[in-house]
Amino acid sequence: MKSCREVHRLVIEAQDRKLGFAERLSMRVHLILCATCRRFDAQMDLLRQALRRFPGD
Numbered sequence: 546m547k548s549c550r551e552v553h554r555l556v557i558e559a560q561d562r563k564l565g566f567a568e569r570l571s572m573r574v575h576l577i578l579c580a581t582c583r584r585f586d587a588q589m590d591l592l593r594q595a596l597r598r599f600p601g602d
């Protein structure tokens with residue numbers, strides 16, 4: 546299983562690029578099992594939505 550650190554990186558990278566199937570799968574599996582990363586993913590999701598609502602620059 547990926548470490549939380551790796552999953553955090555994938556969650557962040559998923560905003561900028563399309564993740565590969567294996568990356569997406571390992572991230573999803575980790576998120577199912579790890580509450581810490583689920584929270585992190587949810588926070589990043591909120592941030593993404595906020596940024597979309599207020600497009601910068």
Ligand SMILES: [Zn+2]
Nearest residue numbers: 549579581582
């Ligand atoms: Zn984790």
